[in-house]
Amino acid sequence: MTEDTPHPAPVKILLVEDDDADAKAVRRAFKSARISNEIVRVTDGIAALEVLRTTTADALTEPFILLVDINMPRMNGHEFVSELRSDPKLSRLIVFILTTSNAHYDLKTAYQNNVAGYIVKEDAGRDFLRLADTLACYWRLIELPVGD
Known part of the structure; x- marks a missing residue:
């Protein structure tokens, strides 16, 4: 990064997970991974x-990564x-399946829907520590677009 390059905004995570324990x-x-x-x-x-899709103050601002479980109620x-991939405003979002x-x-x-990764929960390490480490490395190394 040069002095003219803006510092990236912190990456937010949208966790789509129905299991409270997970x-x-x-x-x-x-x-734990700080x-x-x-x-x-x-x-x-x-x-x-x-x-x-909301435009209220509660909207999740970019950049962000989605962690999505497969087996959930309703959808x-x-x-x-x-549905994300069919929506022009949401189609480029970064999605990891966590299942x-x-x-x-x-x-x-999942890969036919262009996910960035497929993570089996039991392979994510004890208490998901490997998941946290992997995602931290991902967003430190990858340039993420902000806005349109």
Whole structure:
């Protein structure tokens, strides 16, 4: 970065996860890894779309990364990501799937929807510490677009 280059805004995380224990574990992992990025949590795809499409002060400002579970009520993770990709304003969002499923169908479907990564919860490390470390490295190394 040069002096003329603006410093990147802190990356926010939209956690789309219906399981309270997993959501708490993700937050604890970030705290343990001393990652202070804001985490906004919703419990399903419909609620996530409401957050992403709102124009109120509660709107999630860019840049941000989405962590999305697959098995959720009302709208599952695949349906949610498919809806994102069909919306011109949301289609370029960075999505990581965070799931218990290691089924080939789920993996294939996720990557067909252009996710940035597919993380099986049990592979994310004890208490999701490896997940926190991986995401911290990702947003430190990757240039993220801000705005349109």
